[in-house]
Amino acid sequence: MTDYKINLIGAGNVATHLGMKLISSCQVLTVFSNKIINAQKLSDKLGSKPIDDLSNLNKDANLNIVAIKDSALPAIIDLLPKEIPTLITAGTFELKQIIEFENSGILYPLQTFTKDRPIDLSTVPFLIESKKSIFENEIINFVSEVFKAKSYKVSSEKRKFIHLSAVISCNFSNRLISEAKNILDKENLDYQILRPLILETVNKAFDMDPVLAQTGPAVRGDDNIIIQHLAMLDTNEMKEVYGLITNLISGRH
Amino acid sequence: MTDYKINLIGAGNVATHLGMKLISSCQVLTVFSNKIINAQKLSDKLGSKPIDDLSNLNKDANLNIVAIKDSALPAIIDLLPKEIPTLITAGTFELKQIIEFENSGILYPLQTFTKDRPIDLSTVPFLIESKKSIFENEIINFVSEVFKAKSYKVSSEKRKFIHLSAVISCNFSNRLISEAKNILDKENLDYQILRPLILETVNKAFDMDPVLAQTGPAVRGDDNIIIQHLAMLDTNEMKEVYGLITNLISGRH
Numbered sequence: 001m002t003d004y005k006i007n008l009i010g011a012g013n014v015a016t017h018l019g020m021k022l023i024s025s026c027q028v029l030t031v032f033s034n035k036i037i038n039a040q041k042l043s044d045k046l047g048s049k050p051i052d053d054l055s056n057l058n059k060d061a062n063l064n065i066v067a068i069k070d071s072a073l074p075a076i077i078d079l080l081p082k083e084i085p086t087l088i089t090a091g092t093f094e095l096k097q098i099i100e101f102e103n104s105g106i107l108y109p110l111q112t113f114t115k116d117r118p119i120d121l122s123t124v125p126f127l128i129e130s131k132k133s134i135f136e137n138e139i140i141n142f143v144s145e146v147f148k149a150k151s152y153k154v155s156s157e158k159r160k161f162i163h164l165s166a167v168i169s170c171n172f173s174n175r176l177i178s179e180a181k182n183i184l185d186k187e188n189l190d191y192q193i194l195r196p197l198i199l200e201t202v203n204k205a206f207d208m209d210p211v212l213a214q215t216g217p218a219v220r221g222d223d224n225i226i227i228q229h230l231a232m233l234d235t236n237e238m239k240e241v242y243g244l245i246t247n248l249i250s251g252r253h
Numbered sequence: 254m255t256d257y258k259i260n261l262i263g264a265g266n267v268a269t270h271l272g273m274k275l276i277s278s279c280q281v282l283t284v285f286s287n288k289i290i291n292a293q294k295l296s297d298k299l300g301s302k303p304i305d306d307l308s309n310l311n312k313d314a315n316l317n318i319v320a321i322k323d324s325a326l327p328a329i330i331d332l333l334p335k336e337i338p339t340l341i342t343a344g345t346f347e348l349k350q351i352i353e354f355e356n357s358g359i360l361y362p363l364q365t366f367t368k369d370r371p372i373d374l375s376t377v378p379f380l381i382e383s384k385k386s387i388f389e390n391e392i393i394n395f396v397s398e399v400f401k402a403k404s405y406k407v408s409s410e411k412r413k414f415i416h417l418s419a420v421i422s423c424n425f426s427n428r429l430i431s432e433a434k435n436i437l438d439k440e441n442l443d444y445q446i447l448r449p450l451i452l453e454t455v456n457k458a459f460d461m462d463p464v465l466a467q468t469g470p471a472v473r474g475d476d477n478i479i480i481q482h483l484a485m486l487d488t489n490e491m492k493e494v495y496g497l498i499t500n501l502i503s504g505r506h
Contacts, residue, residue, distance in 0.1 A: 013468065070475045092478050110446060112454050112468045117461065123449050152446065161440045162447075164482050165433035168491075169447055170454045171469030172498045173426035177455070178463040179501075180418035187414045193363060193405065194415075194422055195459045196376050201365050201423045202430070202455050206448045208370065210431040215266065215365045216424030222323045225345050229417050237501055238421075244494050245425045248432075 010067035011038040013113035029058035091163030105130030122148040218249035263320035264291040266366035282311035344416030347409040358383030375401040471502035
């Protein structure tokens with residue numbers, strides 16, 4: 001087992017969750033954020049040094065983990081030392097963008113992270129990738145030893161599709177649950193009443209083919225209900241969403 | 254405890270699930286369906302008499318339960334005997350449409366039902382409504398005794414909004430999970446890899462405010478990812494859905 005000394009580049013949701021688990025078996029030397037206050041907050045939790053200038057990264061590290069938003073990655077990666085092994089946590093990011101590193105790879109935890117909500121990382125599928133098979137095996141060991149989790153070797157191209165499917169099924173479903181809550185809030189109804197329904201929906205969608213699990217007015221062809229629902233929605237955007245997904249379900253497109 | 258003798262009008266998903274539970278403590282006398290083969294199938298399970306003509310409903314029943322699709326309700330209700338207490342299981346249906354009955358009400362189980370998938374009915378919220386408070390109390394007792402479940406008194410108006418919110422959060426999320434599966438199927442990837450992510454998404458959305466739980470490229474403003482995702486989707490319908498929900502999340506509408 002390697003003695004990991006890690007720099008965390010990023011102080012957001014993913015960096016926070018990985019960092020909190022990392023310190024149970026590794027040292028986190030520095031935490032970088034463009035905003036020093038964010039680096040400070042996470043460093044306080046991890047016993048690390050906060051920095052907002054990448055030239056101050058601790059050179060004793062044997063692993064840099066980069067967990068920042070995708071649009072900021074290229075500029076940050078340019079400034080990182082190429083001799084320290086480096087992992088990028090992004091979902092849609094191509095390995096070829098980091099070839100100038102001696103050892104580099106992808107470590108993408110397929111999960112939704114919110115800072116103050118605990119996650120059992122051992123249940124998270126880690127999508128990994130590296131050009132060098134020796135380093136790829138090191139990543140697998142790292143995930144297994146430190147996060148007690150399972151790795152899945154996935155190419156950049158395939159990982160992009162997994163990320164897309166995750167956005168559509170996870171991020172978008174959460175937005176629809178928000179909308180359901182908005183509707184019930186306006187009627188002074190508690191949206192918790194939907195919890196058993198949505199949990200069963202999700203479990204059913206994975207226990208059987210979600211096409212066969214589809215229920216509701218669109219699949220039954222209850223057009224009078226669909227018309228009423230469209231009239232009840234109070235924004236054009238939600239009417240459009242309702243109409244589009246209803247057509248997808250009923251096959252009328 | 255009343256000795257319930259029940260006619261089931263309908264032989265679909267809801268009728269099947271209610272029927273299977275009903276026979277543990279009640280008699281189901283007849284099962285009606287427009288298609289006799291469907292009435293026969295469910296009757297075989299319940300030890301009932303299958304009928305496809307409502308004039309053959311067993312008049313000894315002390316409860317008729319109507320579980321058919323909303324668009325077929327008015328025509329069927331017209332043909333039902335008004336002297337037998339009658340419950341309608343529809344989500345979007347107004348109590349005033351059944352006032353000519355001596356005792357009638359709504360019994361709407363807020364759950365997604367698929368025939369061959371078992372459901373623990375005791376976890377299901379039953380939305381109930383009746384004009385007569387004595388009969389309303391009978392419904393509450395019926396739900397408690399027979400289904401071991403909790404009743405919620407909800408007006409027709411409020412129930413419509415609950416139904417709408419259920420369609421948006423449950424039926425539509427299932428369709429999005431189908432879409433995620435389609436994307437992964439095409440890449441020969443197993444969509445089960447999304448299961449921990451989506452379960453956490455749903456649990457998080459109910460443990461905290463789903464607005465605060467929102468993650469993904471839209472809320473981070475990762476526009477380059479959004480552009481890539483739109484290009485990866487291979488139907489205009491899904492591009493439209495992606496664009497609309499992304500705008501809802503980012504507040505750009």
